[in-house]
Amino acid sequence: DQQVKQNSPSLSVQEGRISILNCDYTNSMFDYFLWYKKYPAEGPTFLISISSIKDKNEDGRFTVFLNKSAKHLSLHIVPSQPGDSAVYFCAASVYNQGGKLIFGQGTELSVKP
Amino acid sequence: DAGVTQSPTHLIKTRGQQVTLRCSPKSGHDTVSWYQQALGQGPQFIFQYYEEEERQRGNFPDRFSGHQFPNYSSELNVNALLLGDSALYLCASSFKDPNSYEQYFGPGTRLTVT
Numbered sequence: 001d002q003q004v005k006q007n008s009p010s011l012s013v014q015e016g017r018i019s020i021l022n023c024d025y026t027n028s029m030f031d032y033f034l035w036y037k038k039y040p041a042e043g044p045t046f047l048i049s050i051s052s053i054k055d056k057n058e059d060g061r062f063t064v065f066l067n068k069s070a071k072h073l074s075l076h077i078v079p080s081q082p083g084d085s086a087v088y089f090c091a092a093s094v095y096n097q098g099g100k101l102i103f104g105q106g107t108e109l110s111v112k113p
Numbered sequence: 114d115a116g117v118t119q120s121p122t123h124l125i126k127t128r129g130q131q132v133t134l135r136c137s138p139k140s141g142h143d144t145v146s147w148y149q150q151a152l153g154q155g156p157q158f159i160f161q162y163y164e165e166e167e168r169q170r171g172n173f174p175d176r177f178s179g180h181q182f183p184n185y186s187s188e189l190n191v192n193a194l195l196l197g198d199s200a201l202y203l204c205a206s207s208f209k210d211p212n213s214y215e216q217y218f219g220p221g222t223r224l225t226v227t
């Protein structure tokens with residue numbers, strides 16, 4: 001049972017344009033969502049998060065949007081840079097299970113110069 | 114400030130053998146979680162250790178066991194290895210705070226079972 005899904009295995013974007021990565025979830029108990037970025041031969045690195053009491057969180061070029069009614073979140077990167085090329089994972093958690101992150105399958109972003 | 118470290122980097126084992134993987138958490142962190150990442154998949158939660166006890170466990174068989182030491186470092190043990198155990202094993206550390214969902218990951222140990 002895949003509770004967190006990233007349906008796009010890959011995404012290619014031109015440098016300077018917007019990258020939009022999508023994530024869907026099925027468990028309505030999830031109350032905290034995170035995005036991680038992973039380069040080859042490195043562990044995932046925390047990027048940005050959002051609590052279920054919000055619908056938007058921004059950090060520089062990165063913005064995460066949460067639509068609870070649709071059980072959908074998205075990560076926007078504006079403007080995209082070649083250094084953003086990596087695999088992006090969406091993850092979700094329940095408050096009293098703070099240590100247990102449920103990850104999606106990942107989306108490989110390629111930003112072309 | 115040392116981040117999360119894991120050893121070894123790579124490991125090759127034969128079916129039926131046992132393996133131990135090691136993790137040192139980020140300085141100041143007292144909670145360690147282990148994840149298994151199969152090729153092309155996202156990390157899957159194995160278990161979490163805090164105060165030297167297993168606090169949460171994912172959907173993994175008893176062949177997967179762990180330990181946390183007083184200095185907060187941790188080991189993951191897998192017995193009776195199967196070909197399907199081949200994966201990247203990630204260790205993540207955090208501070209035991211209900212608001213601390215943000216986990217810091219190590220580079221992982223690549224286990225190959227032949």
